[in-house]
Amino acid sequence: MTATPALSVSGLSKNFGALAVAQSIDLDLVPGARMGLIGPNGAGKTTFVNLLTGMLRPDAGSISLGGEPIDRLKPEDRVRRGLARTHQINTLLNETSVCENVAIAIAERDRIAWRTLRFGPQWRACLDEAQDRLRQIGIAEVADRRVSELPYGQQRLLEIAIALALKPRVLLLDEPAAGVPSAESHVIHDVLEQLPADIAILIIEHDMDVVFRFAREITVLVQGRILTRGEPAVIAANPEVRAVYLGRSVV
Amino acid sequence: MTTLPTRSGLAELSAQGRLGLAWHALPWVLAFVVFYMAEGYLSLWTNALIMILLTLSLDLALGYAGIVTLGQAAFFGFGAYAAGLFAIHVHNDPLIGLVTATALSGLFGFVTGILILHTQGVTLLMLTLAVAGLLAEWANRAYEITGGDDGLQGVRMGPVLGLFRFDLYGKTAYLYSLAVLFVWFVVVWRIIVSPFGRSLDGIRQNPARMRAIGTPVWWRLVAIYTISAAMAGTAGALSAQTTRFVGLTTLSVLVSGTALVMLMLGGTRRIYGAFLGATVYVIVQDYAAKVNPFYWMFFIGALLMATVLFLEGGLMDLGATVRKYWRRAPVKKP
Numbered sequence: 099m100t101a102t103p104a105l106s107v108s109g110l111s112k113n114f115g116a117l118a119v120a121q122s123i124d125l126d127l128v129p130g131a132r133m134g135l136i137g138p139n140g141a142g143k144t145t146f147v148n149l150l151t152g153m154l155r156p157d158a159g160s161i162s163l164g165g166e167p168i169d170r171l172k173p174e175d176r177v178r179r180g181l182a183r184t185h186q187i188n189t190l191l192n193e194t195s196v197c198e199n200v201a202i203a204i205a206e207r208d209r210i211a212w213r214t215l216r217f218g219p220q221w222r223a224c225l226d227e228a229q230d231r232l233r234q235i236g237i238a239e240v241a242d243r244r245v246s247e248l249p250y251g252q253q254r255l256l257e258i259a260i261a262l263a264l265k266p267r268v269l270l271l272d273e274p275a276a277g278v279p280s281a282e283s284h285v286i287h288d289v290l291e292q293l294p295a296d297i298a299i300l301i302i303e304h305d306m307d308v309v310f311r312f313a314r315e316i317t318v319l320v321q322g323r324i325l326t327r328g329e330p331a332v333i334a335a336n337p338e339v340r341a342v343y344l345g346r347s348v349v
Numbered sequence: 350m351t352t353l354p355t356r357s358g359l360a361e362l363s364a365q366g367r368l369g370l371a372w373h374a375l376p377w378v379l380a381f382v383v384f385y386m387a388e389g390y391l392s393l394w395t396n397a398l399i400m401i402l403l404t405l406s407l408d409l410a411l412g413y414a415g416i417v418t419l420g421q422a423a424f425f426g427f428g429a430y431a432a433g434l435f436a437i438h439v440h441n442d443p444l445i446g447l448v449t450a451t452a453l454s455g456l457f458g459f460v461t462g463i464l465i466l467h468t469q470g471v472t473l474l475m476l477t478l479a480v481a482g483l484l485a486e487w488a489n490r491a492y493e494i495t496g497g498d499d500g501l502q503g504v505r506m507g508p509v510l511g512l513f514r515f516d517l518y519g520k521t522a523y524l525y526s527l528a529v530l531f532v533w534f535v536v537v538w539r540i541i542v543s544p545f546g547r548s549l550d551g552i553r554q555n556p557a558r559m560r561a562i563g564t565p566v567w568w569r570l571v572a573i574y575t576i577s578a579a580m581a582g583t584a585g586a587l588s589a590q591t592t593r594f595v596g597l598t599t600l601s602v603l604v605s606g607t608a609l610v611m612l613m614l615g616g617t618r619r620i621y622g623a624f625l626g627a628t629v630y631v632i633v634q635d636y637a638a639k640v641n642p643f644y645w646m647f648f649i650g651a652l653l654m655a656t657v658l659f660l661e662g663g664l665m666d667l668g669a670t671v672r673k674y675w676r677r678a679p680v681k682k683p
Contacts, residue, residue: 172565173561174563174565174566175563177562178563182561183561185557189555189557189558190555191551191555192555194547194550198547202544202548202562203562206548206562206563207563211544211545211548211564212544213544214543215543220544221544224544260562264563
């Protein structure tokens with residue numbers, strides 16, 4: 099099958115001085131992919147995400163989204179082409195209501211965020227859609243609360259809701275369960291399970307439980323280089339991967 | 350029902366229905382009360398209206414969009430000189446002059462905005478100061494054009510709309526300024542409740558979040574900076590037209606600072622904060638100067654400190670804060 103990959107990365111490299119943080123990384127995500135990206139601290143996972151989103155410029159290599167090169171695009175233009183992300187640390191509008199956090203993203207997606215005239219009906223539509231999306235993700239009851247009043251776990255869910263509201267082709271989940279007590283991580287997992295099937299998803303996560311349950315394929319990154327990739331069961335059994343994690347049991 | 354604004358004092362007010370509408374009418378009714386009561390004082394109140402407009406322009410840039418600026422004087426002075434020079438050299442119709450000065454100030458804001466809005470925080474603050482400083486120094490040197498230290502003299506204005514002459518008592522000047530302020534007020538209102546205004550509010554809170562949803566942050570900031578500059582330019586133009594004089598002081602940092610103090614006094618992001626802050630400032634300044642002409646600034650300073658320390662959202666929060674303590678007090682007593 100040769101479907102156009104939703105996201106295609108080839109030969110992506112980046113050095114911070116003498117430190118190679120990304121060494122010729124190749125990665126393809128087909129539509130609907132559920133790819134996990136794991137690796138020990140300092141392996142370059144976050145750098146990789148920043149290269150994809152355009153926060154960092156690569157030294158070499160190319161990135162394309164749905165077959166179109168996006169290397170030269172600014173971060174916000176990549177988002178507009180369908181590359182959304184969530185953040186490892188909550189990055190929300192804390193003084194704004196939960197519902198409006200999502201609605202503002204929808205307004206941006208629908209290109210009505212420049213409007214100052216005759217915006218009424220569209221903005222109301224944004225709020226309605228936002229309400230629906232909050233309901234789907236299970237936090238509709240706090241829609242009118244300020245984000246700063248929300249417990250951390252619900253803020254994590256809001257991060258995901260905002261990214262989904264952009265209707266992305268590719269979604270980068272940067273440690274969606276980070277900071278969530280393990281007793282509550284099943285809530286995150288349930289939400290991940292219900293993500294639209296056609297979105298290509300790359301998940302970075304330290305909680306191996308979450309990754310191995312969610313991902314259908316796992317890439318292991320070590321010192322900016324891809325060590326190996328494969329199905330979760332294969333990765334879990336791989337002695338090299340086990341060695342990288344210093345004997346820590348992977349599953 | 351979740352209607353448009355959620356945070357602004359505006360929404361709280363309009364949620365109160367008829368009473369809300371009365372609140373919105375209040376400043377404008379008061380403006381007319383002043384018009385009929387303040388015989389002989391109208392030039393003072395015209396100046397207050399101009400300062401309200403300038404403060405409102407600062408609220409857009411600083412309050413809503415979070416652009417840290419002390420350069421509002423650059424646009425105020427630019428608008429003042431533009432209107433003055435236009436009246437002297439091109440045409441003495443006030444409205445044409447006002448629109449021209451506004452447009453030119455907006456253009457000036459656009460160009461400088463493009464240059465400096467890549468930066469943030471203290472760097473941005475310094476750059477806005479530098480823009481105002483450079484312009485002030487240019488105006489000082491360009492004696493042939495601006496009159497330098499002596500100021501721009503000989504500004505003669507025609508009648509407003511060809512009908513209303515600027516009279517000795519300043520009645521026309523007052524009503525003209527009030528009308529212009531109202532027009533800008535409506536524009537600002539539209540902006541802050543619009544998706545555009547919300548995206549600015551978002552940029553102020555968290556630029557990284559806005560980039561992650563695809564907001565062209567820099568362009569949005571340039572846009573609001575341009576609007577804010579145009580508005581400050583209008584204020585400057587009004588000042589030139591109503592006083593028929595433009596001095597170098599219109600470009601001084603003191604103008605930016607005064608607008609900032611007025612905004613802090615009244616409260617940022619409250620739309621009427623600019624109205625309240627500038628009005629209170631002008632009244633206190635006038636009274637304090639009568640009590641002691643040398644130390645009037647002390648009263649302003651004391652008032653500002655009290656406001657900042659006890660009222661988080663400026664004087665606009667006075668009612669809410671008093672009510673809060675009122676409610677809390679009986680609970681404390683067993």
